[in-house]
Amino acid sequence: MQSANMLLRKIVRSSVLPFAAQYGMKKDLFPLSRMLSLSLCLKQDKSCEPSEKLDLDEWKKVMKSGLQEEVSETVSEPEELSSLAAARQTLEMWRLAGRAVPDNISEEQLKTFMECPSKSAKKKYLKYLHIRELHKKSDKRKMDEKRERRLEAQDQASNTDETKKNSFVFLSSSAMDKAYHWRAAQSMIFGQPLVFDMSYEKEMSVREVTNTVRQLVLSESCNRRAVDPFHIHFCNLKDDSLYHREFIKHYKEAWGKLLITVTDQCYTEIFPKDKLIYLTADSPKVMKKFDHDKIYIVGSMVDKSIKTGVSLARAKRLGLETAALPLEKYLLWNTGAKNLTLDQMMHILLTLKDTADWRKALEFVPKRKYCGFVNKPVKELKKTLDLINTLRLGKRREQVENQFAKNHPKK
Amino acid sequence: VQPPEKPLQAEEWNKLREDFQLPEIFEEVMLNSMIRCNSPIDVAKSLLTHLAKRNGDIAYNVLVKYLTLCVQQGQVAEIRDVYDIMKVRFKILESGAYNLLIKGLSDSDQWRMALTLLEEVKKIMIPSRTCYESCIKAASRHQEMKLAFELYHEMLAKDVVPTLDVLQSFFNFSRGMKGAELQKQLFGILLYLRENQIYPHKTFMRSIKLWFESIPGGKWRGNLTNIKDSGQCPVCKHQLEDSNLTEEEYSNLSERIIRDVIHGTDTFRKTSPKEFEAFQRFVENRLPFDIVIDGLNVSHMRSRKMQCENLFDAVNCLAKDNARLLVLGRKHMLMNSSNWKQEIMKEMQNKADFFFAENISEDDAFLLYATLRSGKHCRFVTRDFLRDHKACLPDSLTRHLFRKWQRGHQIAFSSVFSQQPALRYDCVVQTTGDTWHIPYKDVFEEKYSYEVPRKWLCIHQK
Secondary structure, eight states: HHHHHHHHHHHHHHHHHIIIIIIIHHHHHHHHHHHHHHHHHHHHHHHHOOOOOOOTTTTHHHHTTTTTHHHHHHHHHEEEEEEEHHHHHHHHHHHHOOOSSOOOOOHHHHHHHHHHHSSHHHHHHHHHHHHHHHHHHHHHHHHHHHHHHHHHHHHHHHHHHHOOOOOOOOHHHEEEEEEHHHHHHHHHHOEEEEEEEEEOOGOOOOHHHHHHHHHHHHHHHHHHSSSSEEEEEEOOOOOSSSSHHHHHHHHHHGGOOOOSEESSSOHHHHSSSSGGEEOOTTTTSSSOOTTTTEEEEEEOOOOSSTTTTHHHHHHHTOOOOEEEHHHHHHHEEOSOSOOHHHHHHHHHHHHHHHHHHHHHHHSSSOGGEEEEEESOOOOHHHHHHHHHHHHHHHHHHHHHHHHHHHSOOOO | OOOOSOOOHHHHHHHHHHHHGGGHHHHHHHHHHHHHOOOOOOHHHHHHHHHHHSSSSSSHHHHHHHHHHHHHTHHHHHHHHHHHHHHHOSOOOHHHHHHHHHHHHHTTTTHHHHHHHHHHHHHOOOOOOOHHHHHHHHHTTTOHHEEEEEHHHHHHTTTTTOOHHHHHHHHHHHHTTOOOOHHHHHHHHHHHHHHHTTBBBHHHHHHHHHHHSSSTTTTTEEEEEOOOSSSBBTTOOOOOOSSSSOOOHHHHHHIIIIIIITTTOGGEEEEEEEHHHHHHHHHHHHHHOOOOEEEEHHHHHTTTSSHHHHHHHHHHOOOOTTTTTTEEEGGGSSSSSSOOOOOHHHHHHHEEEEEETTTTHHHHHHHHHHHHHTTTTEEEOOOOOOOHHHHHSSHHHHHHHHHHHHHHHHHEOTTSEEEEESBOOSSSEEEEESSSEEEEEESSSSSTTOOOOOOEEEEEEE
């Protein structure tokens, strides 16, 4: 009986194995099997053609062979694709073609992608997602490396098993936070107000608003760390506006505990008009010195397209005084717009407030935007610049006239 | 890397690949340089074979590169093979591959296949202009003008802008062909040029001329000519269209300028409502002017002279024949300074009306308003091209109107007070039925957007 059983098992096993080899393998290890068969036929080729002649179209055979199964799969799928799936497929092809496309894309992003009005808008959006993905990946990698290093260091420390004692006074980060909060609270009572005008939502795209809020978060944090912080006012901030939602995204529950004043009122309703100064790069007036009795207003706006005069128009409408930073006076401007980011403005204003030193304050202007500080009186510099220009222009004018005469000979 | 000259064996490719710094992208780089050097296709094939043997698969981007090489050399059979492979491999292709396939096939005797491919593209996206271009050219090359025009209209309907090349090919391939329908279509292209203010280049112009002269029984004659300042064609003595806008166009344009340029999203950006009202009142009381002058612009004409002297010269020069002048300026001009002498300013104010805007307001907007309000005869003086104001207009139609009006009404001073008169005639393709006048530029890329060509093709029926 036992022996009969064994025999049966043997039969079953032997019949199962080739079966598995035929179907199971093909499904799971498909590329492998194809490679195997390929190398087999290669050998055959070599054996029958020893002259090593190349078959130049062999790649086509390879590409076509083994595709029959896949073809039948595609046929069985429904032909009509939803627009989302179609978009996903287009993306897939773009990725295969080597374009800047993110590896993973969420449903929401895919919808935004489809809503892009033009081809170039689509490309831009994908590139943005792609770069963001790359950044995230590299950040994650760095974090992992850091964690590993830390764990290693901990291991080593536990090995030596020696708690070092030193005589420094220990300052925990929470203690620092407390100190900062204390200062900020003081500024809420005694500090000089600084207003951020949050009335530009209509002028901005969603991404510009996001950027604005990020810059504001940075400004707030650097203000908190300052020796003598401003009392920050977010004016014209409507509940459930895009600004508001973005703030909550950033701060989460800390939003309610920030030591700043948030209001949907306009600054003109809170402060006397004659004390307000609207800071805008378009202003014809140049700021001479920082006034501790005035209330400065900064427009919370990131302007990626060219919308000159928007904040100046605001100030004109309300009849406020305006001022621009004296960038020209202190810096030899090189390239870039004169409008600075909100956190740069914050740094500059804080430094001015503490030191009244323009050079020190204007260190916060990005280095790429200027060649250096003006060391001679501006008038002198301008004279030499004018001289250079007239010399150069004079020459060029001659050149242009010669060129013109050449192109348009008199008849 | 230098591509090899002959097909290589697998081992040889392997060696090359190992010697390359970045083996992962070896194939791509190699194929790129093959495309650049236009290597024989067999070399590329041997590389693909090597790839297929090693990986059992060839990546999509490598296939597209190979396809580029095939298209470049017009290897139709190969293109078809690659297409067959791609079609089986991938459900859809992306635009780059489609462009290549259509371009490659349309140049061959299998051009009809390019058309079916175009249909395939349409299912997933709007075909690119090169796709249409290839198909249209292929169709017209094979004298299927009807089909070509169908594609052309489809393209326009999808807001795909045709290249001048496509338009030219219509004229080239219709030469000597009969048919009222065809003629109508080609006239339609000329009207398309007119509506979009496009000027053909010299070779395109020649194609147009040859086509006209080849119409059987049409008796058309074409001559190259320069139009006189009066707007008369020296060849056929025909008077060209006036540069003036129609009543409707004119009122449309002035409305748009007030709405979009002066007020825009916020009146405060360029002026203030109070100031604008004051200006409106000022202008209405003194209408109509003959010439409106941008004072500050004119005053910067010659840098060696005092600014108010420059302005003074300009005003004197223009104040002939009792012309009513309006000079627009800013308030700072009224302050006595090294550049603005008050005696001269006083004297000028006897000869012309002056309006001084706030120093931070934009006087150009006032310039446009005052000129448009004064009526069609009124012209304005500035060297500014007013591009920023044109850009404030929302649609291309109004922008074209603005350009036309500007051409007809702007007086520009070049360096030394030689007046460049506003053109009296309109510089666009135009017809009266038995004549056509077509402005053209000498070279393909010559001409700035503010310049108009001075050379014309005159076509008339004998």
